Amino acid sequence: MNTKLLICLAFIFCFPLVVSAQQTNIDIIPRPTKSLLQEGQLSLAAPLNLYYVAEFSEVKDLILNIQGIQIGEQELVKKLKKQHSNGIRLFKAMDFDHIPEAGYLLEIDGSGVLIKAHNPSGMISGVQSLLQLTLLNKGQHLPFARIEDSPRFPYRGLHLDVSRNFMPFTFLKKYIDLMALYKFNHFHWHLTDGAGWRLEIKKYPELTQKAAWRTHSTWKDWWNNGRQYVDQGSPNASGGYYTQEQARELVAYAAKRGIQIIPEIEMPAHSEEVLAVYPELSCTGKPYTQGELCLGNEGTYTFLKNVLDEVMTIFPSTYIHIGGDEADKSHWKTCPKCQALKQKEGLKSEEELQSYAVRQMDKYLQSKGRKLIGWDEILQGGLSEGATVMSWRGEKGGIEAANAGHDVIMTPGGYLYFDTYQTDPRTQPEALGGFVPLEKVYSYDPIPEDIAEDKRKHILGAQANVWTEYMNTYQHVEYMAFPRALALSEVVWTSPENKSWKDFKKRLQSHYPVLQKLEVNYYRPSYNVISTVAYDSLQAKNTVTFASEQFVPNIKYTIDGSDPNASSTTYNLPIELAKTATVKAASFLDSTRVSPIETVELDMHKAIGKEVIYNRPWEGYPAQGKSTLTNGTKGGLSYQDGQWQGFINNFDVTVDFERREEIASVALRFMQVPGPGVYFPGEFKVQVSDNGKTYRDLGTVINQVGTTDPALKFQVFTVKPNKPVMARYIRIKATNPMKGYLFADEIVIY
Template sequence: MRLLIVLAVCAFSFLSGMAQELEINLIPRPNKVVYGEGTVELSSDMPLYATETFAEVAALLTEYPQFPDISMEVIKKVGKKHRHGIRLFPAEPADKIEQRGYKLLIDESGVLIKAAEPQGMLSGIYTLVQLGMLQADPRFLPQLTIEDSPRFRYRGLHLDVSRHYMPLSFLKKYIDLMALYKFNYFHWHLTDGAGWRLEIKRYPELTRKAAWRTHTGWKDWWNNGRQYVEQGTPNASGGFYTQEQAKELVAYAAAKGITVIPEIEMPGHSEEVLAVYPELSCTGVPYTQGEFCIGNEETFAFLKNVLDEVLAIFPSEYIHIGGDEADKKHWKNCSKCQALKEAKGLKDEHELQSYAIQQMDAYLQSKGRKLVGWDEILEGGLTKGATVMSWRGEDGGIKAANMGHDVIMTPGEYLYFDSYQADPRTEPEAIGGYLPLDKVYAYNPVPPSIDKDKVKHVLGAQANLWTEYMPNYQHVEYMAFPRALALAEVNWTNQENRSWTDFKRRLQKHYRILQELDVNYYRPSFQVVSHVTFNSEKMSNVVSLTSEQLEPLIYYTTDGTEPTRHSTPFTNPVELTTTTTIKAASFIDSTRVSPVEIVQLDIHKAIGKKVYYNIPWDGYAAQKELTLTNGTRGGLSYHDQQWQGFTGGLDVYVDFERREEIKSVGVRFMQLPGPGVYFPGEFRVYLSDNGKNYRQVGTVINHESPNDPTLKFKTFEIKMEKPQMGRYVKVVATNPMKGYLFADEIVVY
């Protein structure tokens, strides 16, 4: 209700006063705005008219407690007397308004919104509401005309409530914020191994026990037995939504133009179900697997019974069944699964999973619904009507779209909001990755490799918030906003009308809105961020310094001293042709307001030399053979194409083509235990004159703990007491943790 109160105050304040300077900073940016001259003052005697088609959405304007006297008149036909006031009218052919679009006109006659359907009218209403919220004095609105429609018909936000249960009151607030920024689908991830969250009356154990666990925090539970307990026991932690609560949320969202899509996980991610109904697993024993037994007919009876109750709650056309990350080893050893595979002529366990997905797809289609699943549902074949959410990059979405399947793009690199949004060393623990606001905004949901005639199958994009490291709703807000605002514009505004510089400027005004709505959003950081471009022809580094502030004040040094207000102010990119250390920090007036950022620039001997691999890279090729000697250091994320990944250890050598004097050899590594990234155990350097006989010149032993969850960088370096000669330099790094080694530049002096 707080959102409605604030919207009312900002959008329809009828107090008198002088007009103040107005600004137009809408997010998402409308696709066409024509500005008039002057402003319009909203007055208390303005009537509200709505035709019958829009009476229900018009009610949003009368629910505000501040305006108990404002009355809405529902009219059957627009007449001459309806030329003034606030008017919600149907589009006429001459208006040329797209099916899901609207037209908003503010002039001396008041406010006129026209649309072809309620969804378009609702979008127009929220544009008006947001416009009022953005004004310094909301009594005065600028005269203008907006003609607008969404680029994509699916504009989604996801929330996982299995890892951490979220109160219903917050979910309504989440819906309020989504509506304000023109999202129209809420993907509600209700079940997973960490807890079942929806009442299913036929199977009471799902909420009597599978909804409750021994530890409040997901990480504590994960590391301490992963047990479920009966509701009411002293340690029970969790919760669930009754069917009536779920229906309440569905209705609440629908009134704001948002469809709630439930996700019920199958065939994997079902540890909680199989702990209380172990007869549905291959082993028949609780706590032994997370995948349903596909060869057991009772599995499909259970899933269909559950879906029957789900369908009665959620009218959504789409029903999400997960379908991802199923461990197939139990199916290989299960007589029931193997018998089914043989009976159906299935080649392998991938086709066995596909069989299960197809059974549920057929069942949902028989009920008039559509199945949605993560991109793993492509494995083994997919039925014609299924929709794919592409999360493991874009490849699954591209493949599905080109096959003629509808696709919702949710690639982890751009749209997983459980990733760090700033330097992980300064942020609360997250699952990994690095996804700053500008990278979200840069995303285009239509990859160029989708066939032109298949682009129509890209329905839109969705951000996912998995809550392993979000124990409460305040942390969800911190991870979701303002990144969700960037996605709102990605989904709504035509690609050619988007500009990061313009969005960042407009965003400054929305921080106040988020403050007024009591959103615990991520505040823009003062921390200096460096962008270094290496020029191989000039052998120089071009350095830019910035921060998340709109107009940062940054001072820097190149002589090793700490920056002060008397240091050099950064105004333009700096080009340096020698090995240099830059130190930079942000200031407000004369006061430093950020840590000192240290930028190491190396112009070293190995740049451009050929690298040979005794152990190949694995999974993260970066720039292949060019990565380790390209003169460019890696950044905060191993996704930036500058970090090369190895699982078998690092064993490479550099050929200098002639004997060189070697004084030092170093490689920087990354450690982030969450996603399994570790420092090497040992780092060794060898020299050779012929490429066959190598002599070891030094070893560095790692003493950093692998259990510290924070992001760390460490340069493993061998410095010679005396310079040594050699043509070949070999570096070896061991991988005792069996995770990933991520190696940066091989720096040789």
């Protein structure tokens, strides 16, 4: 036989076939620092040998679990030889590779797969990119590619609250797997809260015999019906807990995937479940009377230290989270023990009393070689040097802490609370409130401009929080967390100059099939049409923009008030109109309408640009200041969008036309979403005047909508007299009987 033919056959049988006919995909999320797609593909039809150095002995097991990759021989490499230049190789990075300390290099070519890194965490990231490529290419082949990559931040976190609604242990492993796939490296496990204690503590068995079990299966039902705990085994007992063995198993499972689990043991507040079974640790000495531990009671510190001792034997994490948020300090003010401690330590306030307690726990954790981390309320009253802050009430706490030299993890609710609505709340299961769509998550930058340049190193990264008050099942958790978690993964991994919303959205299309394959109940992109209206005061015209969450939307619209159909005008460019009009739009799939009709009322009304006199000022939500209510722009789905102005007291403003005008109708739109305390007014009244002193009633509207329905609602309150009247001043009043927030967006006067 021909010698050259023998060599050729030997090559074919020894190494996988290189194929090029199939389509390749390198749409990795988060986006790598550098990625180069090259000509050719590596077939996965034949087994690949696996070679690894000792440092990556644990990591190589992850390769064995990748479906689609068949492993032949496995070899621990002590000295590189010729045969080690083929197959899958997990090798130590060298100086000449120029790989960042936390980064990796991934090369796929005709010789197989080469991954280089300095340490296991970098190698794990490389392996997860390989896993993504396998999933993206359906386990049939791998594209020839070279990927150089490293993270922007050392802390890349996801949180999960298992107190409000207990989650199955098997789901926690799935959650960890998904985190690892998208290169998160910290899992913040919220184990205790008033709704249930979820970790076995052997010294205090009642924490899991009773404090882990409640009368109702869902948090909302329990919250609204007495908030009682029951013994395990009782007919109505609902809840659960994780044994220490399970927790250790999850810690090891996560560590193998490069993820550190940070346990959270709430203190001194959110401790109703503790005080129900150990009431002697409360200020009153009675169960069900408060949620805060008694800080003047030495037994409190003994209890907490004993609990933390067991927690630290389970969790080797650098950080131990102690909560520290939302403490009602009223009991401390009247408690003899708390006041005695306050006097003894020379503390001036209850904030300083809480700070004293936090410092005691911080000292204890530091004595055990650990670090304390807590929500930004731990800044109140002063913070010890080694403590780290999670900034959740916006960015202010994080900015303050970083500028003071404390390490910070950013978790602002306006961007990273995944218990908020991610699309039109009127179409979604009940959530806490708020509005954080995918694009808003992606837009977040964890380093605010207000942090001094030399202090920015204290921003360790960011984390999304998944509070489960309204998530009764793990499927609902998945629905709320994904794909928003993918957007966050790119925020914390990819440098800002490499980020692109347009490119991310394109790559995301490749990950929907991946999430389907992994049986993730992710939120599907909506066909609903989203409208944006911008008013140009100089040209007196409105520009209407339509979009949807679809990657390539097919939107039809009309401007005459009729419902759009398949033959209506296709939306391609923004619509400009200099007149009052009703614009309607909807999404179509082929010739079938697949979304509700979005209606946009364009009002070129008399009040646009007129001065508004605030007889009662706005509070908390200034929107566009004094121009908000007559700027020609209406608010959207969220009261945080900068167009809804917030009022805690009664609403009372006056519009000055500067001269007498004919007034035919006066209207104002309000929002209602009871969850966060936003309500319609009770009464809407309009008065007119010629001199700004003496007013006459134009009309009154009484609200007929109740407050029990948690859904988001909008209502236009309109006063229209039997015939037009002449007036210069229009005074608009609205009562606030619920004592929550009134949110108003645009006064419309014709």
